[in-house]
Amino acid sequence: MNKLKIHDVSVVYPAAQGGDPVTALNEVNLTIEQGDLVVALGASGCGKTTLLNLIAGFIRPTDGYLTLGDSRIEGYPRVAVGLDIGDEVTGPGADRGVVFQKHALLPWLNVIENTEFGLKLQGVDKQERRERAAKFLKLVGLEDFHQHKIYQLSGGMQQRVGIARALTNDPQMLLLDEPLGALDALTRESLQELLLDVWRETHKMMFFITHDVDEALLLATRLIVMSPRPGRITHEFELNFNQQFLETRNARQVKSSPEFIAMREKILAIIHGDEIAA
Amino acid sequence: MTSNSLPMDALSEMPESAEATKPSINKPAPAVTTSSNGRELTPFAQMIVRQLNKLQKGSPVASGEYYGQPGAGDSRIIALFSTLFFIGLWALVTETGMVRPLFLPSPVDVVARMVDITLDGFSGATLGQHLAASLGRIFGSFALACLIGIPLGVAIGCSRVMRGIFDPLIEFYRPLPPLAYLPLVIIWMGIDESSKIMLIFLAMLAPVVLSARAGVSSVKIEQIQVAYSMGASRRQVVTQVILHGALPDILTGMRIAIGFGWTTLVAAEMVAAERGIGFMVLNASEFLVTDVVIAGIVIIGVIAYLFDMLMRYMETKLVPWKGQI
Ligand SMILES: Nc1ncnc2c1ncn2[C@@H]1O[C@H](COP(=O)(O)OP(=O)(O)OP(=O)(O)O)[C@@H](O)[C@H]1O
Ligand SMILES: [Mg+2]
Numbered sequence: 267m268n269k270l271k272i273h274d275v276s277v278v279y280p281a282a283q284g285g286d287p288v289t290a291l292n293e294v295n296l297t298i299e300q301g302d303l304v305v306a307l308g309a310s311g312c313g314k315t316t317l318l319n320l321i322a323g324f325i326r327p328t329d330g331y332l333t334l335g336d337s338r339i340e341g342y343p344r345v346a347v348g349l350d351i352g353d354e355v356t357g358p359g360a361d362r363g364v365v366f367q368k369h370a371l372l373p374w375l376n377v378i379e380n381t382e383f384g385l386k387l388q389g390v391d392k393q394e395r396r397e398r399a400a401k402f403l404k405l406v407g408l409e410d411f412h413q414h415k416i417y418q419l420s421g422g423m424q425q426r427v428g429i430a431r432a433l434t435n436d437p438q439m440l441l442l443d444e445p446l447g448a449l450d451a452l453t454r455e456s457l458q459e460l461l462l463d464v465w466r467e468t469h470k471m472m473f474f475i476t477h478d479v480d481e482a483l484l485l486a487t488r489l490i491v492m493s494p495r496p497g498r499i500t501h502e503f504e505l506n507f508n509q510q511f512l513e514t515r516n517a518r519q520v521k522s523s524p525e526f527i528a529m530r531e532k533i534l535a536i537i538h539g540d541e542i543a544a
Numbered sequence: 545m546t547s548n549s550l551p552m553d554a555l556s557e558m559p560e561s562a563e564a565t566k567p568s569i570n571k572p573a574p575a576v577t578t579s580s581n582g583r584e585l586t587p588f589a590q591m592i593v594r595q596l597n598k599l600q601k602g603s604p605v606a607s608g609e610y611y612g613q614p615g616a617g618d619s620r621i622i623a624l625f626s627t628l629f630f631i632g633l634w635a636l637v638t639e640t641g642m643v644r645p646l647f648l649p650s651p652v653d654v655v656a657r658m659v660d661i662t663l664d665g666f667s668g669a670t671l672g673q674h675l676a677a678s679l680g681r682i683f684g685s686f687a688l689a690c691l692i693g694i695p696l697g698v699a700i701g702c703s704r705v706m707r708g709i710f711d712p713l714i715e716f717y718r719p720l721p722p723l724a725y726l727p728l729v730i731i732w733m734g735i736d737e738s739s740k741i742m743l744i745f746l747a748m749l750a751p752v753v754l755s756a757r758a759g760v761s762s763v764k765i766e767q768i769q770v771a772y773s774m775g776a777s778r779r780q781v782v783t784q785v786i787l788h789g790a791l792p793d794i795l796t797g798m799r800i801a802i803g804f805g806w807t808t809l810v811a812a813e814m815v816a817a818e819r820g821i822g823f824m825v826l827n828a829s830e831f832l833v834t835d836v837v838i839a840g841i842v843i844i845g846v847i848a849y850l851f852d853m854l855m856r857y858m859e860t861k862l863v864p865w866k867g868q869i
Contacts, residue, residue, distance in 0.1 A: 324769050360775030370766035373865035374788045384774030387784065417868035435774050 268335040268438060270298040270321065270471060275330035277316050277497075290316040292496035293330070298439070301469040303462075303508065305476060305486035309537060313497025314475045315367075318441050321473060323358035334361070334439075360384065363437035365445040369428040371416045377427055378403065378412040384435035395434075402430040405460055407453070422449045429457065433464060439471040447477065455517055458485060462508055479533050480521055483507050491536055501536055505529070649835040654842065657835040666836055667827040669819045675843070677819035681812065682805045685741050689748035689801055694794055697756025701790070702782055710753075718750040722808045726815070735816035747808040748801035755797020759790025792859070792866040799855045806848050 277291040290313040298304050306314045319325045320332060326341025333339065337356045358364075363384075371380045378399050379386075385395035403409055406426040416424060425448050432440060442461075446454045462485060465472055476482050482489055484507055491501040507529075511520045520526060585593065631651060637643050638650035645653065662671040669677075699706040700714075717725075722743055729746075733739035763786050771785045813822035821840050828836035859866065 322769070322773055324772075358769065358772040360773070362773055364770055364773045366766050366770070368766070370764060370770045372767060372785065372788065373868065374791075374863070383771075383784075387771070387774055387776045387780050415865065417865050431770075431774075437773075441773075 268300060268471075269333075270296075270439065271333045272296040272317075272320070273330050273332070275320060275327040275332060277313070277320065277325065278328045289496035291320075291327075292498045294497075294499055296490065296499065298471050298473060300471060301487070303465055303472045303474065303485060303487045305474045305482040305489050306492060307476065307479065307482045307489065307533065307537065308492030308497075309494050310477075311497075312492040312494035314492060315443055316497065317492075318364075318443050318473060318475060321439075322362055322364050322441050323356065360388065360435060361438040363432035363435050363440050365428050365432045365440070365442045367444045367447060369416075369421075369424040371424060371427055371431070373416045375416070376412070377408060377414050377416070377419070380416065380427055381431045381434050383431060398436075399430070399434045402433045403427075405433075406430045406457065422453055425449060426453070426457065429461075436468075437470070439473070442472065442474045444475050444477060446481065454481075458517070459511075459515070461485070462512060466512060479530055479537070483526060483529055483533070484511055484517060484520065489533070491533065503529075646832065646834055649838060654835050654838050658839045658843075661824075661836065661839065666824055666833075669824075671824075671843075674819050674821045674824045675847075677817075677823075678809060678813070678821040679847075681737075681740050681744055681820065682802070682809060685744035685748055686798075686802060686805060688741070688745050689752050690798060693749050693752030693797075693801075694756050697753040697794075697797075698760055698782070698787065698790065700753065701757040701760025702786065714750060714753055717746070718754070722747045723811050726811060730815060739815070740812040740817070743812045744805050744808045747804045751800040751804060752794075752797045755793045755800070756790060759793030759797075760786055762793055763789035792863045795855065795859050795863065799852060802851055802855070803848070806844060809844075 272294055275291060275294045276289065279288040279290055281287045294313075294317065296304075296317075306317065308314055316325070320327060320341075321339065323339045323341060331338055334356070339356055341357065372383065375383065378396065381399035381403055382390075382395040385398060390398075400409070400412070403412065406429055408423060408426055408430065411419065411423065416427070419427065425445065429442075429445055432442075440461075446457055449457065458481065461472070461474075464470065474482075474485060476485075483505060486503075486505045487508065489501075489503040489505055490499045491503075492498065493500045507520055507526060510523070511517060514520065634648070635651050638645070638648055639652075649657075658671065665671070665673070696706075696710065700710050701707075725746070726743055729739050729743050733742055767785055767789065768781055771781050776784065809820070810822035810826065813820040814826060817823040821844055825837050825840035825844075828834075828840065
């Protein structure tokens with residue numbers, strides 16, 4: 267069983283001209299296991315994206331280390347690291363799919379080509395990758411847009427292609443940085459449901475960043491609340507509102523339950539406290 | 545009524561035949577019949593507004609077409625009139641004898657001379673032969689510059705080592721005027737065709753390399769990162785993401801390079817050329833045959849312009865997404 271472990275990780279960005287170095291993350295510990303849907307909430311600038319970049323392997327911790335299974339995630343290969351756990355060193359890879367806040371689609375490809383891009387990179391033959399891409403495009407409601415160019419889509423549609431692309435690639439772990447922020451309420455709810463369905467079926471690990479407390483509570487099995495300067499995890503909650511949602515398929519009912527409302531108040535109090543302090 | 549973007553204020557100054565009417569919700573008036581301050585327009589004014597509206601295209605307005613970059617839109621008709629105007633002006637000042645033919649021959653003379661040198665030739669070759677020699681040099685050098693410059697620029701953009709090796713070299717020679725290193729090229733390569741191609745090639749190489757390199761660094765980091773996290777190898781990132789992302793800049797660099805090539809052509813043909821449009825112009829200027837000089841200039845200008853149009857057309861075909869995303 268694979269597990270992502272983050273051990274005492276700190277990230278310090280070098281000082282900008284005339285400023286101090288920014289401690290974006292300070293001694294963060296976190297373990298994500300198979301089947302965990304971890305949602306990160308926190309004020310702007312508390313290091314959520316930095317944490318996601320670390321897990322994806324895009325950046326390297328200043329201190330501490332991350333492991334996924336037996337291999338150690340490094341922003342880029344270091345010579346002579348003197349590893350104490352595992353042997354393998356891995357950068358970003360197909361085992362961890364990423365959806366960015368703003369889509370990063372390739373404008374020279376059309377919708378279906380973008381969606382199947384990962385499979386193409388891995389040499390999956392055309393027929394199969396088309397089928398798999400089409401399946402996920404249908405799930406995000408874009409079955410009629412296969413041949414459209416990226417710039418012919420609305421912002422929300424572009425974001426949905428980004429999600430379909432990540433799902434088509436079938437990674438072990440999905441890293442999502444505010445993926446639904448730009449969507450209207452209705453599409454947003456249906457995509458929340460889609461992600462939950464995928465999660466329940468595949469038991470992928472997910473790391474999901476959001477600013478929306480309701481979304482966080484509805485999706486998470488584990489909710490981490492982060493606070494800025496220096497960025498760290500201050501609270502962690504085990505939740506099961508997503509079970510309720512998957513049973514009832516009624517987001518509004520779940521969200522109006524007394525437990526949900528109480529939890530939301532609690533979280534909002536923490537975040538507002540942080541924002542006032544910051 | 546705001547649906548018309550035409551100058552209503554001017555029209556509302558016209559004699560009024562009706563008193564002010566309020567736009568009704570149930571029965572919306574046709575867009576044209578009232579002015580911006582709600583007064584009904586005369587039938588004549590309505591007709592004018594309709595005609596003016598027809599002049600504008602019926603296609604939906606693209607975002608940014610009007611409230612976007614100043615100066616966006618089609619300028620071809622204006623360009624046509626401007627061209628005709630300047631040719632007319634040229635004809636006027638020459639045909640009336642305001643300017644002597646030695647300084648500026650008339651358009652008719654120039655055209656006649658063009659026909660003449662096409663058939664009988666000038667300084668030892670026909671116009672077609674001069675042109676073929678020059679075009680061969682230009683496009684031979686261009687092909688060479690693209691073949692070497694694009695991979696080199698991409699490599700410089702993608703690799704620290706390549707950048708370290710080639711950056712000083714290119715940055716050093718790039719600002720040098722081709723005339724400055726022309727003697728050296730001749731000493732090394734002689735006075736035959738190869739030195740001419742080399743000179744033009746060198747002038748073209750720098751813009752191609754630099755634009756390919758700029759194109760590489762214009763690729764969005766997120767696009768590269770997403771490719772990596774879908775399992776791309778370094779090589780795949782270069783071939784599947786960076787090359788495509790750099791294409792708009794590469795095409796721009798190729799356009800600039802061709803321009804540099806024409807500039808350098810005359811310099812290259814100064815040395816021991818027997819054919820070439822640049823040689824023909826130089827030769828004509830020595831004997832003060834102004835109409836051949838002008839004919840040569842016009843031909844170079846027209847060919848360069850046509851090629852640029854071709855490149856721009858290729859741009860819309862190859863990178864339709866340029867600036868869109
Ligand atoms: N490339 C960088 N160079 C320097 N400082 C950075 C860089 N990226 C982020 N930071 C700093 O690190 C801190 C955390 O940034 P991060 O992007 O992780 O925040 P975030 O929690 O994702 O915020 P948001 O919710 O607004 O997206 C910020 O103070 C930011 O200024
Ligand atoms: Mg962020």
